[in-house]
Amino acid sequence: MKLEVIKSHLxxxxxxxxxxxxxxxxxxDISLLRTYPARSxxxxxxxxxxxxxxxxxxxxxINKTDLSGKEQIVSILQDxxxxxxxxxxxxxxFPAHAEILETAELIVIPVGEFEKILLKYxxxxxxxxxxxxxxIVDLQNRLEEKILRDTYEQIVMLLLRLCKSNGVRIxxxxxLTAHFTNRQLANMIGTSRETMNRTINRLRNKELIDTxxxxxxxxxxEKLEDEII
Amino acid sequence: MKLEVIKSHLxxxxxxxxxxxxxxxxxxDISLLRTYPARSxxxxxxxxxxxxxxxxxxxxxINKTDLSGKEQIVSILQDxxxxxxxxxxxxxxFPAHAEILETAELIVIPVGEFEKILLKYxxxxxxxxxxxxxxIVDLQNRLEEKILRDTYEQIVMLLLRLCKSNGVRIxxxxxLTAHFTNRQLANMIGTSRETMNRTINRLRNKELIDTxxxxxxxxxxEKLEDEII
DNA sequence: TTTACGTAGTGATATACATCACGTCTCACC
DNA sequence: GGTGAGACGTGATGTATATCACTACGTAAA
Numbered sequence: 001m002k003l004e005v006i007k008s009h010l011x012x013x014x015x016x017x018x019x020x021x022x023x024x025x026x027x028x029d030i031s032l033l034r035t036y037p038a039r040s041x042x043x044x045x046x047x048x049x050x051x052x053x054x055x056x057x058x059x060x061x062i063n064k065t066d067l068s069g070k071e072q073i074v075s076i077l078q079d080x081x082x083x084x085x086x087x088x089x090x091x092x093x094f095p096a097h098a099e100i101l102e103t104a105e106l107i108v109i110p111v112g113e114f115e116k117i118l119l120k121y122x123x124x125x126x127x128x129x130x131x132x133x134x135x136i137v138d139l140q141n142r143l144e145e146k147i148l149r150d151t152y153e154q155i156v157m158l159l160l161r162l163c164k165s166n167g168v169r170i171x172x173x174x175x176l177t178a179h180f181t182n183r184q185l186a187n188m189i190g191t192s193r194e195t196m197n198r199t200i201n202r203l204r205n206k207e208l209i210d211t212x213x214x215x216x217x218x219x220x221x222e223k224l225e226d227e228i229i
Numbered sequence: 230m231k232l233e234v235i236k237s238h239l240x241x242x243x244x245x246x247x248x249x250x251x252x253x254x255x256x257x258d259i260s261l262l263r264t265y266p267a268r269s270x271x272x273x274x275x276x277x278x279x280x281x282x283x284x285x286x287x288x289x290x291i292n293k294t295d296l297s298g299k300e301q302i303v304s305i306l307q308d309x310x311x312x313x314x315x316x317x318x319x320x321x322x323f324p325a326h327a328e329i330l331e332t333a334e335l336i337v338i339p340v341g342e343f344e345k346i347l348l349k350y351x352x353x354x355x356x357x358x359x360x361x362x363x364x365i366v367d368l369q370n371r372l373e374e375k376i377l378r379d380t381y382e383q384i385v386m387l388l389l390r391l392c393k394s395n396g397v398r399i400x401x402x403x404x405l406t407a408h409f410t411n412r413q414l415a416n417m418i419g420t421s422r423e424t425m426n427r428t429i430n431r432l433r434n435k436e437l438i439d440t441x442x443x444x445x446x447x448x449x450x451e452k453l454e455d456e457i458i
Numbered sequence: 459t460t461t462a463c464g465t466a467g468t469g470a471t472a473t474a475c476a477t478c479a480c481g482t483c484t485c486a487c488c
Numbered sequence: 489g490g491t492g493a494g495a496c497g498t499g500a501t502g503t504a505t506a507t508c509a510c511t512a513c514g515t516a517a518a
Contacts (some may be wrong), residue, residue, distance in 0.1 A: 086362035119351045132361045133315035139368035147419030176307030
């Protein structure tokens with residue numbers, strides 16, 4: 001049954017983990033499960049913010065573009081992640097584009113309903129404060145990186161961040177669970193694809209990163225960390 | 230009486246505005262008012278995060294430094310502002326230094342108490358979500374700026390942001406309510422003091438900014454906005 | 459009064475990185 | 489099987505801006 005499917009999917013979302021049966025039911029009731037095909041847009045920057053999304057499967061790219069077409073990739077999200085992070089409790093607009101990279105199943109909740117539920121369960125509020133707090137710390141770190149580090153170090157740190165957000169640990173390495181082109185990686189930190197290419201190959205030669213048969217990155221995070229002191 | 234003073238001070242903090250008498254009283258009860266002299270540190274990066282601060286008067290600089298001593302100024306906070314923004318509901322550490330620039334009166338609340346109060350008043354939770362949401366949007370914008378814009382535009386945008394966070398509107402201009410040296414401004418966006426100096430003077434010649442008798446910046450925000458299209 | 463230190467201001471130089479301009483390879487599609 | 493679109497890869501060149509090196513001013517301390 002559809003609702004059962006949604007419930008099991010919701011239990012995989014980090015924000016809702018540890019909720020009891022009774023606590024999760026009202027959330028299930030207001031949830032919608034929708035499949036988005038690759039290359040489609042969930043929303044565009046500036047659209048009225050009326051829904052919140054939780055990823056059950058697939059990959060979603062959050063990005064911004066300027067007039068000249070230059071792109072900034074805010075993040076590549078996957079199962080368990082929520083978006084957007086800001087704009088609750090005031091009629092706002094989505095602050096970035098959300099584009100599907102790999103066919104995705106998203107749980108969709110009207111933002112008004114989500115807010116009501118949030119206030120009803122203190123446990124959920126705490127979780128939410130934690131999630132937002134982590135987001136703030138992450139953004140502050142990225143800004144610090146961009147300001148204090150040179151491009152080589154920024155790339156090393158980007159790879160380490162991707163291990164956490166998009167990787168699984170295998171022995172002493174992390175394997176990234178999504179494909180990334182040089183251009184995408186470059187657009188995450190605001191460098192050129194040529195520089196990204198050269199640096200990635202430099203790291204490959206140093207045997208700090210590698211690629212598996214399917215083209216996924218294998219990252220030796222401990223060794224990489226030595227590069228940034 | 231001391232508690233009365235604290236209460237009136239708390240009412241000036243944006244997070245607590247619009248709270249009723251009964252709602253604000255328990256917050257007053259757990260609050261401490263403390264004066265910090267200029268140049269002192271409220272806390273250092275890495276200290277255990279056990280308190281939350283609200284500024285009643287004075288100026289506080291939030292910054293990070295790397296090994297070589299290079300500084301990133303996260304923000305210059307003043308009356309009505311809260312810090313830190315992250316780290317609630319988990320025993321964490323302060324993510325940056327907080328240094329007093331101008332003698333400051335701070336309201337100090339133990340973080341555990343603050344969390345309890347937060348959960349008791351849904352109205353406060355909503356406010357808090359808004360504050361954190363705005364912080365996230367602000368950080369994302371700054372990161373985008375740093376990635377997509379050249380230094381000239383970053384400086385223009387920095388000045389516009391300072392109008393909002395540290396300015397008061399006077400006719401068609403904003404007057405900044407704190408002194409900023411070229412070096413401080415440079416460290417906010419990660420440029421050199423020389424470049425900041427040259428750019429500021431360029432903007433002065435274009436008559437987009439000016440300085441009043443006391444050395445405070447006067448900023449013609451409408452004209453400035455034309456510089457970034 | 460002198461010394462010391464922080465800031466503003468400004469030319470000269472160095473350099474990290476973007477940009478340009480190619481070639482090659484793969485894959486999708488008519 | 490050819491053609492076009494993306495991707496990777498890599499040298500050559502250009503440039504924004506960091507860095508260096510200095511003068512000058514103001515203020516605080518000795």
